[in-house]
Amino acid sequence: MSKLPEIGTKISLTDKAYEIIKDAIMTNVFKPGEILIEEKLAEQLAISRTPLRTALRKLAYDHLVEINSSRNVIVSNIGQKDVEEITVVREVLEPLAVKELENNMKQDEIKKLEDILYTQKKAAKENNYEDLIKMEYEFHVCIGKFTKNKWLYGMIKDINTIVQRYLILSGSLNKYKEIAIEEHEIIISQLKEKQYEKAEASMKLHISNVSSRMLR
Incomplete structure (x- = not known):
């Protein structure tokens, strides 16, 4: 999985995480069908799982990722x-x-x-x-x-x-x-x-x- 920039301890961690991951999806850094691993994302962004999960739910609402029954986060495909x-x-x-x-x-x-x-x-x-x-x-x-x-x-x-x-x-x-x-x-x-x-x-x-x- 491609490396993302760290966020650190800034305010609005959810929004920051959302924007960074969204940009990676929009620019095809994260490709359709790629699985995004929460642990690695949290580590790379230097944030806890709680704001990250909220950011991922926002991305799912935008149809940029899909969260399946196994809670895997997958970059949405386009057909x-x-x-x-x-x-x-x-x-x-x-x-x-x-x-x-x-x-x-x-x-x-x-x-x-x-x-x-x-x-x-x-x-x-x-x-x-x-x-x-x-x-x-x-x-x-x-x-x-x-x-x-x-x-x-x-x-x-x-x-x-x-x-x-x-x-x-x-x-x-x-x-x-x-x-x-x-x-x-x-x-x-x-x-x-x-x-x-x-x-x-x-x-x-x-x-x-x-x-x-x-x-x-």
Whole structure:
């Protein structure tokens, strides 16, 4: 099992452990199907089992690990069915978020999306895959946040955490980065021009395209 950085005796040990292990899963340091051994994790992170177990339960809630009947903690696998099912949910939630923005978007929110797009283009040009993935996530999550609907935002945020991992494992975003960025640019342009119905349709198409690219 790969080595993790120590946490030490800092506050919020559960949250720190959660973030470190989550990052290791998201970046494929811990691979799908790998068993995470509590004793080794606690030793490497320099924390007790109690905050570690709470962190692992949070990761299970996020569908990043599975805890089986034998209490083994296993990094969740990703298959075609997972991608297809999560796409069905995204195709409902994220166009709905765009619809909720109608006549409610502020200029600074448009600017935020444009800044994300700029960073994404820069990352693509510099082959900075880490920033490319981060900006893909930020684009979708920000749209959810701008709705001011905490439940819709929370679901979009959670689901895009899983999508982010899919993208890392499949490598599809790096292969199709120019197309993905162009699709983002179209959505932003339509929001800026207050063409909300078009932006809603473009978001649904973008999500469908992302799914197709991951499954190729």
